[in-house]
Each structure stands twice: as structure tokens, then as C-alpha cells.
Amino acid sequence: MWKIYGPQPKAFLEQHNGAPTSDDFEKAHSVGAVRDANVQIYEGEIFVIMGLSGSGKSTLVRCLSRLVESTAGEINFEGRDLLTMGDAELIDVRRKKMGMVFQHFALLPHLTVLQNAAFPLEIQGVSRKDREDRARQMIETVGLKGREDHYPRQLSGGQQQRVGIARSLVADPDLWFLDEPFSALDPLIRREMQDEFLRLQSLLHKTIVFITHDFDEAIRLADRIAVMKDGCIEQIDTPENLVMNPATPYVQEFTRHIPRAKVMRLESIMSPGVPDGEYAGDLPGHLTVADTVHQLDEASLPFRVLNEDQAPIGTIDARAAIDVMIGRGVE
Structure with a gap:
């Protein structure tokens, strides 16, 4: 997969035979936000994409969900290339197969916790009783039972994030994208949310793509980690192998201070x-x-x-x- 920002990105990629160098990007005044990324995500795993700001991790995930259109490549999901889907089919896949949680909770302030959690099902046309029953289940799952009638302004940051998680899970997605969902939280609340996230995964067994720039968070949550730098994936491996067998000098430096224990x-x-x-x-x-x-x-x-x-x-x-x-x- 490629995502290039600049004049005529597809022509630029073809001009350089699908392998432009950093010098080529600089001369063309273009940016390779994602460069030749090749990722396979296994069913039921927590796949963490990490890197510093500007490394391309968020762009990669937005390309995977087609919130951002790729310049070139394929995105195979359940035997279909997402890039070949029309708008109606893609919307249906997003509503029924994908859940998304972002750093900013984006809760609707005029809706209650219950209404926020049920909102994706309302869009799908699910009856009020069915969507509220399902939303109540998810609210209880994320530990907010009893706060169904509260509004977002009446909740703490961690509680608001839990509502966002409940909302993303209410349609029972097969694939769950989380883009730095805990980075805006205080350290203690962040740790609590990591614990909650692991508890939910033990119950739900979702396929998860999780973005973070925090290596401690990554090694705590991940089955496998992809380390990105300048739009390129430097290494994909287990946390243990990343630390013990870094594939590049960058990964070695990135993991140098991680305690082996x-x-x-x-x-x-x-x-x-x-x-x-x-x-x-x-x-x-x-x-x-x-x-x-x-x-x-x-x-x-x-x-x-x-x-x-x-x-x-x-x-x-x-x-x-x-x-x-x-x-x-x-x-």
C-alpha cells in the first residue's frame, strides 16, 4: 500500500517504477505518508502499529478503513478488496463489520450515554427497543451500568472513553480500529483503560488494530507490533522479538531502554x-x-x-x- 501527498501521486509512483526514493519525493515536493506497507493481520489478534509523530501510523490505519484513499495497493478483507467497493457497499461494511475509536471521543453532547452507545444501530435502522437493549449490554460490559441517562458532560474523561468504546462495539464489529484511544487520559486512568481493554478482549476476541506512540503501552497490549518510520514499516514482530532481535538500527534504538523483564x-x-x-x-x-x-x-x-x-x-x-x-x- 502507498499513500502519497503531492502533485499527481499516481503518475509520480509509476514514473519511478513503484519504488521512489527519499530524494525522488523531495524533488517532486511530495510526501510518502505510507510507503510500500505490507501487513497481514490475523483473526483475533491485537496488532499494534507504533511510531513517533509523523511516522505514518495513523495514515496507514485510515487507509485500511478507507477513511483516507490509498494512492496504490490492495486492502483484502474477507476475500474482497476494499478499494474496489462502491460507496454503498463500503458504508455497509463499515457499519456492520468495523468499529472505530479515536483519541478524541466525539460523543454527541445532546445525547445520553445510552443514546450515544445506541447511535450506530439507530443509523442502521434498528428498532429502538433492540438498539437500546444492545446498547445497555455494551454499557454494562464497559463498566458504566447505572449511568445510561447521564450526558457526556457529567462523565470523567475515562468514562467518556468507555462510552466511545461501547458505541464502537454495539454493532458487534469483526475488525476494531483504535487510534491512540488512551493518549489524552491521565496516567492512572490510562492504565485502568488498558486493563479494561484487555478484559474486553478476553471476553470478545476481536481482531484489533491499535495505534500508539507509547512502547510501554504497545508491549503490554500487543500480540504483534509494527514499528513505522517515515512512512515505512521497519519491522513486524512480537514484543519480545522486537526487543531481543531488532531488524534495523532504528528499531534497536527505539527499543534500547525497554526492560527485558x-x-x-x-x-x-x-x-x-x-x-x-x-x-x-x-x-x-x-x-x-x-x-x-x-x-x-x-x-x-x-x-x-x-x-x-x-x-x-x-x-x-x-x-x-x-x-x-x-x-x-x-x-
Whole structure:
């Protein structure tokens, strides 16, 4: 996918055989907001796109949803290229298949929480009873039960964001776009919203594209991360691999100060094999060292590490966690 701003962007791209350089952009007084991006997003995963301001992450997501028209490329969704859809079909897909949450909540001030949450279904022509029943379910899901008759001005920033999330989920979308949804919130509220987001995902199992410029937020939420710079995707990988195996000098610098304990998973540092003797308990292998260090430190015995099927695959103890935290024996 390409998104170029400037005079005759399609002709410019063809003129340079689909591979213009930075010098080509400068000479043509054009900007490559998204440059040759190739992304595959898996069903049910949280895919985080991150980078500094101006890196192209928001433009990429707006291209994926066709809020911004791409200069060239394909966007394949459920076997169809979104770029070939007419306006009516695209609107139908957005209303029924996609949910969107942006940094600014954009709640309608003259509508109550219930009416705001039900608004997408009202646009679809759903009956008042059905849309309000569904909206009440979503309001309860995001933890705002009892505030259905409040107006946005009567809510805190975090509560307003929850209404925005409820509104984006009320139509039960298959694909959920979130563009820096928590960046305007205070740090404590932001942490609470991250917890809420992870709780919702554990219940709903959505396919999520999440934009952030905060690496701590990214590694906490993501299954995989795409790091962008100057419109290009530098690397797509798991948080652990980004930190431990950066593909470019930029990614290496970007992740240099991230504590390894935040990304190293138990399954990566465990001792393989099932213990014959006693053990302190069981820990899921997908948890990080930072998630479990206090449990490990307080136990006199090792823990069993479990895979996704809850089968034991190894053991972990406090010494292994300390080795990661101080960088001993970790390449």
C-alpha cells in the first residue's frame, strides 16, 4: 500500500517504477505518508502499529478503513478488496463489520450515554427497543451500568472513553480500529483503560488494530507490533522479538531502554521438561517475567510452566527471573 501527498501521486509512483526514493519525493515536493506497507493481520489478534509523530501510523490505519484513499495497493478483507467497493457497499461494511475509536471521543453532547452507545444501530435502522437493549449490554460490559441517562458532560474523561468504546462495539464489529484511544487520559486512568481493554478482549476476541506512540503501552497490549518510520514499516514482530532481535538500527534504538523483564515470556526462559518432584504452582507460559517476578521470588520451589492447552512444558524459578532482570546469560 502507498499513500502519497503531492502533485499527481499516481503518475509520480509509476514514473519511478513503484519504488521512489527519499530524494525522488523531495524533488517532486511530495510526501510518502505510507510507503510500500505490507501487513497481514490475523483473526483475533491485537496488532499494534507504533511510531513517533509523523511516522505514518495513523495514515496507514485510515487507509485500511478507507477513511483516507490509498494512492496504490490492495486492502483484502474477507476475500474482497476494499478499494474496489462502491460507496454503498463500503458504508455497509463499515457499519456492520468495523468499529472505530479515536483519541478524541466525539460523543454527541445532546445525547445520553445510552443514546450515544445506541447511535450506530439507530443509523442502521434498528428498532429502538433492540438498539437500546444492545446498547445497555455494551454499557454494562464497559463498566458504566447505572449511568445510561447521564450526558457526556457529567462523565470523567475515562468514562467518556468507555462510552466511545461501547458505541464502537454495539454493532458487534469483526475488525476494531483504535487510534491512540488512551493518549489524552491521565496516567492512572490510562492504565485502568488498558486493563479494561484487555478484559474486553478476553471476553470478545476481536481482531484489533491499535495505534500508539507509547512502547510501554504497545508491549503490554500487543500480540504483534509494527514499528513505522517515515512512512515505512521497519519491522513486524512480537514484543519480545522486537526487543531481543531488532531488524534495523532504528528499531534497536527505539527499543534500547525497554526492560527485558517486560517482554521476556516464561516459555522463552524456562527449563524444558516436567518436574518429577514438588512445585510451587502453575504459571501460563505467555506471562512475562515482570508479571510473575513477585510470585517467583516468594516461592521456595519452582513453578510449572503451562502451554495454551494447560499442559506443563517446563519449570521456572526466581533465579531465572533475576538473570533476565540483570541481563545475565541473556543474549
